[in-house]
Amino acid sequence: MKKTKQSGSCFDQTLPVKLSRRAGRHVLCRLTDKELPYYSSNGEYRHRIPKKLPSDYTRKGDGEKIKRGELHKAAPKAEPPQAGAFKLRDNPPNTLFRKLYERGDLPLQVLHSSSKNSLTWKVDIRKLDYHHYLPIFFDGIREKEEPYRFIAVKGVEDLLKAGQGKILSVIPQLIIPIKTALNTRDLAVINITLQLMCKLVESEEMVGHSLVPYYRQLLPILNIFKNNVPNMGDTIDYAQQKQICTGELVNRVLELFESHGGEDAFINIKYMVPTYESCVTG
Template sequence: FGAYSRPPSAFAAIYAKGGIPCRLVHGSVKHRLQWECLPEAVPFDPLLVTLAEGLRETKHPYTFVSKEGFKELLMVEGASEKAIPMLPRLVPVLKAALAHSDDEVFGRGLDALIQLSAVVGPSLNDHLKHLLTNLSRRLMDKKFREKITVALQNLEQYGGKATVAIIKSKIPTYCSI
């Protein structure tokens, strides 16, 4: 029997078919993304959700494309107006990345959560409860304690006063900044 080959993930299949309008450009030191059109002109729906799904990937180039693509899309002008209506679809995907057993996937999910929070601000508060469970689970892990604390502080900073009560309900040991 030959080696069992897993079918490509949804993200890998979409990327292979050219469904993601950017490509990886290999530099001698640093990789970057090259968009087929300006990121401002790219439709957020469904691309932002697809890139968020790619955060769970563990193979190159998918890991880089999903992380950088997600970040660059959220940096375009008017990103908050485009991202806020997509929160109900983005949150479960981010939650899956934060629940992943692979440390690098968790780290990418945490970075994406901070980036999303900076863009959508208090709009994320309604969905925060779903994400905090996975953060509280990893808070006891020494290698993530500081990064999660910084993430919680960022969530508080971008989400306003109401965020503190939401965080404390899931992570009672959290100290406000």
Template sequence: MSTVPKPRATVPRRKTASATLSVTSDASTKVKARPSDKLNPKTIDPFSDHQKAPSAFAAIYSKGGIPCRLVHGSVKHKIQWERPPENIPYDPLLVTFAEGLRETKHPYTFVSKEGFKELLLAEGARDKTIPLLPKLIPALKAALAHTEADVFDRGLTALVQVSAVVGPFLNDHLKQLLTSLSKRLMDKKFKDQVTSALQKLEQYGGKETLGLIKSKIPIYCSICS
């Protein structure tokens, strides 16, 4: 009676160092971003810094959603409105301009800064701006906390402009902004600029404003001292 030979046991081969290296190399190759990945939304890292747009202002401006345009001058630029600023609804336009203060590219930087200022200077701006303060404060806070000095400068200028228009009505929201100002005050490069801005806030806001500033920035010197 013939016997059937038993199959030989297969011994798994050990991975050699070169094989392991090859696998590791292949894996690292797979995770490398390809140039075409930038065009494929599914492969874009949502947490990548360069994917975060400064604000929605650029997109709105590019689509014609801002009722003014930039006019280039030989010495100085200006913006031209489609209709008088006082006849334009401030909500959401003033907030959109405030968000645009974080933009870092021309013409968005100029248009957002100038548009914000001219709306605040228009007739009836006070009554239109006060109800929008809860929406304006987050945008101003983001500009004041920005790492770029130019953005911070635009945010600080805009804050003083708002204070000049609404006066003491800013006090209910001021604490949210003072932390960023306190940090910049410690930087010699911004010390004089921030001090001047705080003094204007005190001037426009009154005694209550001084108390709020002192509570967050004890070293602040009042304009009355």
């Protein structure tokens, strides 16, 4: 994954990014003829392995050398190439949120205090145009550099908390930013996105119903990371309060989708995530 070098200061302009770089872009797996599987003479479907040279065959007395590890190890079993479903995808710093923040078009500033940082809005947040600002802040949740990440995430939380009655009509504009953040396959970005999706569903009464038509855009990535739960054994997970377990966050989002999505939510979730079990009907 390409990394764009930045200056490290929030007061400097971000270096330009090539137009060909798109967040979450899918890279096709291109295989040559030598890498493609084939049918053997006995009708078996096999994957190609490197041919042995005459010097690679074992000779008399090599058994003891193999036991002692003096000879090369046996060639690994031929397996199909990896699909790369969990592989990180490109996440260039070209969000609209970053551009507007550096240009000074966002009516806020960071308030630094001894306990924790917060945002100070220069205007009444309830009078903001949610059709304009809420998609911009959701576009910035895939940022990983500071202060862009903190401002985008905290800005979304403040807007959802104070936007009663204004969020439902903006839902169609939030689908692409959320989908782009999930498509980066970056667990740090995915965890933040899932937490904000939970707050989005709980922000208004009918938001869960309005998200049902967009399950085909949002749930494929959740299906991939649904079982991403580390096996702790008999140890204690002291980081549980930080909500960094992707599998648990996915299950929580799916449960909120079902409980707030109405009667058609479960069948649509089950279509995209076949291993999901209902939390309502039991």
